[in-house]
Amino acid sequence: MLQYLAGRRQRGFTLIELMITVAIVAILSMIAYPAYQGQVKKGNRAEGKSATLKTAQTLERYFTVNNTYTTSFTTLGMPSYSGDDSAGSKYDLTIVAGAAGITTSFTVKATPRSPDPECGRLTYTQAGQKGMELNTESTVSKCW
Numbered sequence: 001m002l003q004y005l006a007g008r009r010q011r012g013f014t015l016i017e018l019m020i021t022v023a024i025v026a027i028l029s030m031i032a033y034p035a036y037q038g039q040v041k042k043g044n045r046a047e048g049k050s051a052t053l054k055t056a057q058t059l060e061r062y063f064t065v066n067n068t069y070t071t072s073f074t075t076l077g078m079p080s081y082s083g084d085d086s087a088g089s090k091y092d093l094t095i096v097a098g099a100a101g102i103t104t105s106f107t108v109k110a111t112p113r114s115p116d117p118e119c120g121r122l123t124y125t126q127a128g129q130k131g132m133e134l135n136t137e138s139t140v141s142k143c144w
Contacts, residue, residue, distance in 0.1 A: 041116060048091035048110040049144060051082030052124045055093055055108045059126070068103045069126065071095040082110065089113070091122075109133070119143035 013021075058076050059069050073080040073095070083089035091110040098105030110122040120134025122143065130144040 041118065044090040044112065045116065045119060045143065047082045048112065048122050051091060051093055052108050052110045052122055055095065056124050059095070059106055069097065069106045070103065071097050
């Protein structure tokens, strides 16, 4: 019987090998997941920037014809969200008239639907000034 057991090959993994593999996967996950989340935020932010600039461009075309800006997305014929549909959009858009409701200036604001602690709300004015709200630690160049 001893000869039979001695000649038999082991199959499978030992507990130590399995634990080392699990530890390696856990360490890689701890590094990769935050990097992945950062890239997702950047992708979402790109959608918000694109929608903000598209809204500003449409407002400029409206101003060319009417000699005034509007705060109504219905008047502009465009949605008040980024993306293709409301359910899947990453940002909600608003148009704010200039000081005291003057419609010769505007600020387009893109508010993220999921928290973006790095940049917060993105802004764009009729003068082409890019900005952000809700966070003072980041820089405009990093968010835009």
